[in-house]
Amino acid sequence: MHEETTGKSHDRRTLALLSGEPAGRISTRRAGVVYFEATLTMRPGETIPSGPILGEPTPGTRFYSLTRSNDSASGACKISCEIRALHHDPLATALNTVLRSVTAHAALAEAVLETRALRLAEPSVTPAYLVEKLARQLQQHGLHPTFGPFWTPVAGADVAVGSRGREEDIQALLYSYPGWKLLGC
Numbered sequence: 634m635h636e637e638t639t640g641k642s643h644d645r646r647t648l649a650l651l652s653g654e655p656a657g658r659i660s661t662r663r664a665g666v667v668y669f670e671a672t673l674t675m676r677p678g679e680t681i682p683s684g685p686i687l688g689e690p691t692p693g694t695r696f697y698s699l700t701r702s703n704d705s706a707s708g709a710c711k712i713s714c715e716i717r718a719l720h721h722d723p724l725a726t727a728l729n730t731v732l733r734s735v736t737a738h739a740a741l742a743e744a745v746l747e748t749r750a751l752r753l754a755e756p757s758v759t760p761a762y763l764v765e766k767l768a769r770q771l772q773q774h775g776l777h778p779t780f781g782p783f784w785t786p787v788a789g790a791d792v793a794v795g796s797r798g799r800e801e802d803i804q805a806l807l808y809s810y811p812g813w814k815l816l817g818c
Contacts, residue, residue, distance in 0.1 A: 645814040646763060649787040650803060654795025657776040657803075659764050660783040663793065664695075664717040665724045665756035671735045673744040675708035682742055686712055688734040693723035695784060710744075719782050720756055754786035763792045766812070774806045790816045 654660075673681055681703065690696050699714040716731065718724035728750060739746035768778040776799070787793045796803045807813045 645812055646791040647789060647816050648767070648807060648813045649790035649793040649816040650796040650800060651783065651785055651787070651793050652796055652800060653785060654783060654793075654797060655779065656795055656797050656799035657771055658779045658781060658795035659767055659771075660759050660787075660793040661764060661780050662719050662759065662782040663757045664719050664754070664782070664784045664786050665721065666697075666753040666786050667716045667724060667728050668713070668749075668751045668753055669716055669728065669731055670711070670713040670749045672712075672747045673710045673735070673739050673742065674747075675710075675742065675744050677708060679708060679743075680705070681708075681710040681744065682738075684738075686710075686735055686738045687714065687731050690716070691723060691727045691730050693720065694718040694727040697784075715753070717784055717786070718756060719784075724756060754788055759792045767792055767794060770806065770810055771803075774802075776803070776806075787816065 671686070673686070675681055686701075687696070687699075695717050697715040697717055699712075701710065701712045703710050712735070716724065716727045718727060732748065735748065736746060764780065768780075771778045771794070783793055785793075794803065804815065807815060
C-alpha cells in the first residue's frame with residue numbers, strides 16, 4: 634500500500650533524471666536489458682564470412698551498443714550488444730533468436746563458438762500512484778508532464794523523468810518535495 638491509501642508517510646522514493654528524454658516526460662515502463670557476447674574462432678588461415686551474424690532485432694526489441702571486431706591473427710570475430718525490450722517475452726524471444734542466428738552462422742562457417750549472456754535489468758512498470766504523484770508536482774511548477782516508455786533502463790530507481798534542457802529546474806523542484814530522493818544523490 635502506498636501513502637495515499639494508508640495516510641502514512643513512507644521512505645523517500647528514488648527518482649532518476651534522464652537528460653536524454655524530454656523534460657517532464659515520466660516513464661510508465663522501462664526496458665529490460667540482456668548483454669550478449671559471442672566469439673567465433675576460425676581455423677588458422679580462414680576468415681569469418683562477412684554479413685550479419687545476429688540478424689535483425691525481433692519485434693518489440695532493440696539492439697544497443699552493437700560492436701564487431703575481427704582479429705585476423707587469431708581468426709576470431711567478437712560481437713557484443715545490449716538487447717533491450719519493454720516486456721519479458723520479447724526480451725527472451727530476442728535472446729533466443731540471436732543465439733540461434735549466431736549458432737547457425739558459426740556452424741556454416743565451421744567456427745568454434747563461445748557465447749555469454751548476462752541479464753542487466755528486468756523490464757519494469759512504474760506504479761501508477763508514483764506517476765500521478767510526480768505528474769501533479771511537475772504540473773504545480775509549470776512543467777507539462779507527458780508519459781511513455783523509456784528504452785533506457787535505470788537500476789535502483791522507483792521512477793524516472795526526462796530532464797533534457799531543464800536539469801537544474803527539475804532538480805530544484807524535486808528538492809522542494811521531501812518524498813523524492815534523486816538517484817546518485
